[in-house]
Amino acid sequence: MRAPHNPFPGGPQDEDPVPPVADPATGEIRLLEDRCTTCVLNPAASAAPLRPGRRQQFIREVRDRGGQIVCHSTVWPVVPEDFPAAMCRGFVDAYGLPQAAREAIELGVGHIVEVPDPTRTGVGAYEGGAQQ
Numbered sequence: 001m002r003a004p005h006n007p008f009p010g011g012p013q014d015e016d017p018v019p020p021v022a023d024p025a026t027g028e029i030r031l032l033e034d035r036c037t038t039c040v041l042n043p044a045a046s047a048a049p050l051r052p053g054r055r056q057q058f059i060r061e062v063r064d065r066g067g068q069i070v071c072h073s074t075v076w077p078v079v080p081e082d083f084p085a086a087m088c089r090g091f092v093d094a095y096g097l098p099q100a101a102r103e104a105i106e107l108g109v110g111h112i113v114e115v116p117d118p119t120r121t122g123v124g125a126y127e128g129g130a131q132q
Helices: 054-064 089-095 099-107
Strands: 028-032 111-115
Touching (some): 028 089, 028 099, 054 089, 099 111
Parallel strands (some): 028 111
């Protein structure tokens, strides 16, 4: 989960170890193009296992802070540590873009780039994406 009001890394709110989903040099705010098969927001049996009540608690905490969920398919150990992380498609589809991303887009300093799920396409698949 990213801190609110800071879609780009390097600010005072970046004390957590969660990888950034945005690149300040390019303005890219990465979003997984499709929901991954093990999305924690997936009600199907294939969803990542969480203890009872944890999914709802987690979503409430993220939304209360104005943050977003980083897709677990775009972070280590699923992909190499230097792989660019992306926002969870399931979360964005259900709750919309986080406030920081909306603000960056409105200010003209950010834009959404949809990226493929590296677990479906292979780690080398990320080379930018379709801008929205």
